[in-house]
Amino acid sequence: MEFSFIGKSHLRVDGKEKITGSAKFVDDLDFGANLLYAEIVESPHAHALIVDIDISTALASPGVIKVITGKDFPYRFGLYMQDRYIFACERVRFVGEQVAAVIARDPVSAKRAAKLVRVKYQPLPAILNVEDALAAETTLLHPELENYQHVPWFFPAAGTNIAHLRKIRKHDAIDAIDAIDDTDAMFADADLVLEDRYTVPRYAHCAIECHGAIGLYDHAKRLTIWSASQSPHTQRNLFAQALAPLGLTHKDVRVIAPCVGGGFGGKAGVSMEILAAALATTVPGRPVKILWSRAQEFYNTYQRPGVVATIKMGVKRDGTITALEQNLYWDSGAYVEYGSNVVNAAGLSATGPYRIEKVKINSYAIYTNLPPGGPYRGFGYSEFIFGLESHINEVAKRLQIDPILLRKRNAIREGDQLAYGAKMNTNGLIEAIEKVEQEMDKMDKMDKIRPHSHPHSLSQSSNRCYGKGFALFWKAPAMPPNASSSAIIKFNEDASINILVSAVELGQGFFTVMAQIAAEVLQISMDKIRVETPDTDRNPYEWQTVASHITWSTGNAVFKAATDIRDQIFTLISREFQKDVKDVSDLYLFEESVRSHSNPHFKVAYQDFVISGISMPDGTFRGGPLLGRGSFMPEFSTAISDPETGQGGKPNVHYTVGASAAMIEIDKESGKITIPKVVLAIDCGKAINPQLVQGQVYGGMLQGLATVLYENMHFDESGRQLNANFTDYKIPTTLDIPEEIVAIIVESAQKDGPFGARGMGEHTMIPAAPIIANAVEDALGIRIRSMPITAEKIVAALKHNLNRDLGPEPYEPYEPYPRTEPRPLSEEALAAPIISGQ
Amino acid sequence: MNKIEFMLNGEKIEVWANAHKTLLELLREDLGIKSPKCGCDLGDCGACTVFLDGKSVRSCLILVPEVNGCDVVTLEGIMRPNLTKLQQFFLDHNSFQCGFCAPGMVLSATELLQKNPTPTLEEIKEGLSGNLCRCTGYTPIINAVADAVATTVATTINE
Known part of the structure; x- marks a missing residue:
């Protein structure tokens, strides 16, 4: 089908305001001379009881208006599980947690006074890793876990540090599902069983704009919050719920989100913003601003949780995967009100994009005394895909099958049963694999790698060697089944339109995509469309700007709103121009006017009626200001399933899939990796704006490459983060980018998406870790099972391999988990011919 | 004071x-x-x-x-009041996403081209390496500057 606006790389509708510095971020807003500033008092302990807080000295400090502690707001809140307070009450659970806040006339006075708040603690043992959290005689972080309210599809284990356990038990022969818990039976028909362990540390989002919020509680008891947020409506909901004891209802709470300077999940849900909401209520009539420093941005917002993954895979000699067992132990941090859904999402999808007969998955959300784990671009998938896609290469190596062929043989197809029983959606996975393979063939011909210093020989004289790595990826939006979107479109006098939605323009380009969708339906040029930043009082409901669901979900709402307004136009015009046109079906829209199929001379320009109404010969007018509305909810989705097997629900609306590969160059002396080329093919259903899709590939891939090559959070033995700044936590600069990134768009239409589109924003970082890990293995014959794969780690591994007889040092410290040896192939299996090709 | x-x-x-x-x-x-x-x-x-x-x-x-x-x-202060030529290249390349780093990046790129109107790709990367951007992967930013350089060179030759 020929489109006028869809599938075209239109310039961003917000390009000019960003390029000129006109875009207003939350800290750019002015609040006048009455503005107050808040500074928090932070816990120095990872785990302690609060014995006493003495605020008297701080209160007497110059410029101080109020000092607030947990006693002032003893209210729990949380997105999926209400496990935290606005300020720590009775107990602190991570270093940096807010214990109190000082409100003062200026930031310097607030900071000075915050140091004068005296808090007496009784330290408790700090639990800093999942092993300690699960130990028999451990310390409980949340003794009241069983009393916490949570969504019905979470399963906390009272009396433990397990906040949620997502279990999946699948056997294609449904009667045999009980056999899945008997691990030996599950793997009985496999020719090869390989078991391993992979670890992923914590990471930081590092949006360049830090979190910030301003709260104003006016004397009429209206609470307005301006926040750098991905989730204005969810924030309003949680603020209204948490502060309901003060008499606030949803209509009294308003959240305004201006331009947001990057999110990546970090600004989803509610974190520090609730402080602005709560503090504002203590100083009626005066706005209160709270801004996070870069250090706080690291240790007191959500972090990407770490994970220890054990993977056991059974395969047939021909490469068919027969069984997969995965245990994912998530270091979910001090509070899991949002992060437990990362654990849930990963548990549902930890098979990766493969068709597997027998599946056993346990995904554990584990409380630790580290900052709260939460949403981060990829939402758990980047983490388990590192292990899974590394492991598949190891399996292929032992079967002596090409790893890409092994993947093709098991790649999931439309209609295949997912791990939780629902059916897989339409997808172009095979096409994506083949397109990436074509690019990989070109890699072999790249000038710089000739002569190809091939792998595995550590004695080769050259210090440089090259490797290629390949991986698949997939991801579904992780949302409550009723996560929904809505849109309003209103015409202006000149037939320009405003689109009111409450998704957030984080940079992903959704403003432009929404404008293109409306432009296509209404045949209005892009420069006559403005998309508004959200204000919960004025813009209609949106769940959150997360899960890569906006193009699909909000896009559907905008499509419906535009269709609604188009239908109103047709009804009005066919009624008032009965002599000129046949009926509604005779009409179409073209170049900002209404036309008729049967009457080529008929043309009514939008601007002649969309506000003013149609001017009649008798001086009256017909019609009136046109307004379109659209709502979208995935009514087929349900999160209810059997808690023991995960079977029976449809928790995921659809998956976006793809394939990726990298060519790397390693300097064996320094261990440094450089990347001549990366390829990523993704099936986004329909690329509404191909250049924006490409932009997500460039940005997401680099963010992912940084997680595998050098980013890493370091904590000391007391749980304090050691590198909470950009000097010590390195994020990539222009000097760290791959020499070439090839973005390939595959379009296998999503039937319920706007023009066939599905989301793709998060996905582009998901395969980055395994393509590098597999390329390192290809180049050096070394499998590194813990992220990040730093230069130091490569050099240590090379030294170890050269000096095997010297024992496990120095490689061992990087592999802290005992690994079982792979079960050898049976005699019969070895005798069987390898079936190759397909 | x-x-x-x-x-x-x-x-x-x-x-x-x-x-x-x-x-x-x-x-x-x-x-x-x-x-x-x-x-x-x-x-x-x-x-x-x-x-x-x-x-x-x-x-x-x-x-x-x-x-x-x-x-x-x-x-x-560099717009008087219209976009500079370099800003127009950034606009045409959809160079920025969230835009938070854009003001700093535009100034660094402006300085780079003032000092060296014909930088190589490596010099462009070096010149912008002090400005962090988390969204774009830098590629569309570098491409815009490279395009600006190429266009300027072509224009000069044509003149």
Whole structure:
């Protein structure tokens, strides 16, 4: 089908305001001379009881208006599980947690006074890793876990540090599902069983704009919050719920989100913003601003949780995967009100994009005394895909099958049963694999790698060697089944339109995509469309700007709103121009006017009626200001399933899939990796704006490459983060980018998406870790099972391999988990011919 | 409080300010110039880049007394009032996503081309390496500058 606006790389509708510095971020807003500033008092302990807080000295400090502690707001809140307070009450659970806040006339006075708040603690043992959290005689972080309210599809284990356990038990022969818990039976028909362990540390989002919020509680008891947020409506909901004891209802709470300077999940849900909401209520009539420093941005917002993954895979000699067992132990941090859904999402999808007969998955959300784990671009998938896609290469190596062929043989197809029983959606996975393979063939011909210093020989004289790595990826939006979107479109006098939605323009380009969708339906040029930043009082409901669901979900709402307004136009015009046109079906829209199929001379320009109404010969007018509305909810989705097997629900609306590969160059002396080329093919259903899709590939891939090559959070033995700044936590600069990134768009239409589109924003970082890990293995014959794969780690591994007889040092410290040896192939299996090709 | 006089975007400014105040705070809080952003307050990210006597500096690392008698130019000051040619290239390449780093990045790129109108790709990367961007992967930013350089070179040859 020929489109006028869809599938075209239109310039961003917000390009000019960003390029000129006109875009207003939350800290750019002015609040006048009455503005107050808040500074928090932070816990120095990872785990302690609060014995006493003495605020008297701080209160007497110059410029101080109020000092607030947990006693002032003893209210729990949380997105999926209400496990935290606005300020720590009775107990602190991570270093940096807010214990109190000082409100003062200026930031310097607030900071000075915050140091004068005296808090007496009784330290408790700090639990800093999942092993300690699960130990028999451990310390409980949340003794009241069983009393916490949570969504019905979470399963906390009272009396433990397990906040949620997502279990999946699948056997294609449904009667045999009980056999899945008997691990030996599950793997009985496999020719090869390989078991391993992979670890992923914590990471930081590092949006360049830090979190910030301003709260104003006016004397009429209206609470307005301006926040750098991905989730204005969810924030309003949680603020209204948490502060309901003060008499606030949803209509009294308003959240305004201006331009947001990057999110990546970090600004989803509610974190520090609730402080602005709560503090504002203590100083009626005066706005209160709270801004996070870069250090706080690291240790007191959500972090990407770490994970220890054990993977056991059974395969047939021909490469068919027969069984997969995965245990994912998530270091979910001090509070899991949002992060437990990362654990849930990963548990549902930890098979990766493969068709597997027998599946056993346990995904554990584990409380630790580290900052709260939460949403981060990829939402758990980047983490388990590192292990899974590394492991598949190891399996292929032992079967002596090409790893890409092994993947093709098991790649999931439309209609295949997912791990939780629902059916897989339409997808172009095979096409994506083949397109990436074509690019990989070109890699072999790249000038710089000739002569190809091939792998595995550590004695080769050259210090440089090259490797290629390949991986698949997939991801579904992780949302409550009723996560929904809505849109309003209103015409202006000149037939320009405003689109009111409450998704957030984080940079992903959704403003432009929404404008293109409306432009296509209404045949209005892009420069006559403005998309508004959200204000919960004025813009209609949106769940959150997360899960890569906006193009699909909000896009559907905008499509419906535009269709609604188009239908109103047709009804009005066919009624008032009965002599000129046949009926509604005779009409179409073209170049900002209404036309008729049967009457080529008929043309009514939008601007002649969309506000003013149609001017009649008798001086009256017909019609009136046109307004379109659209709502979208995935009514087929349900999160209810059997808690023991995960079977029976449809928790995921659809998956976006793809394939990726990298060519790397390693300097064996320094261990440094450089990347001549990366390829990523993704099936986004329909690329509404191909250049924006490409932009997500460039940005997401680099963010992912940084997680595998050098980013890493370091904590000391007391749980304090050691590198909470950009000097010590390195994020990539222009000097760290791959020499070439090839973005390939595959379009296998999503039937319920706007023009066939599905989301793709998060996905582009998901395969980055395994393509590098597999390329390192290809180049050096070394499998590194813990992220990040730093230069130091490569050099240590090379030294170890050269000096095997010297024992496990120095490689061992990087592999802290005992690994079982792979079960050898049976005699019969070895005798069987390898079936190759397909 | 110290009395400070300096030129800001071609306009003479006289302010009384505390000596511990940074140029970034002065610009944003007292003078309403919002294009320089605070991303780290430690000189790491480059979002607060401004020109001080023609050279790019991190305004979060400059104390107000240091600018006495100096010439300060922010992104607001390089547009008169239209987009510069370089900004137009950034616009045409959809170079930015969230846009928070854009003011600093535009100034660094402007300085780069002022110093060296025909940088190589490596020189472009080097010239922009002090400005962090988390969204774009830098490729569309580098491409815009490279395109600006190529176009300028082509125009010069044609002339």
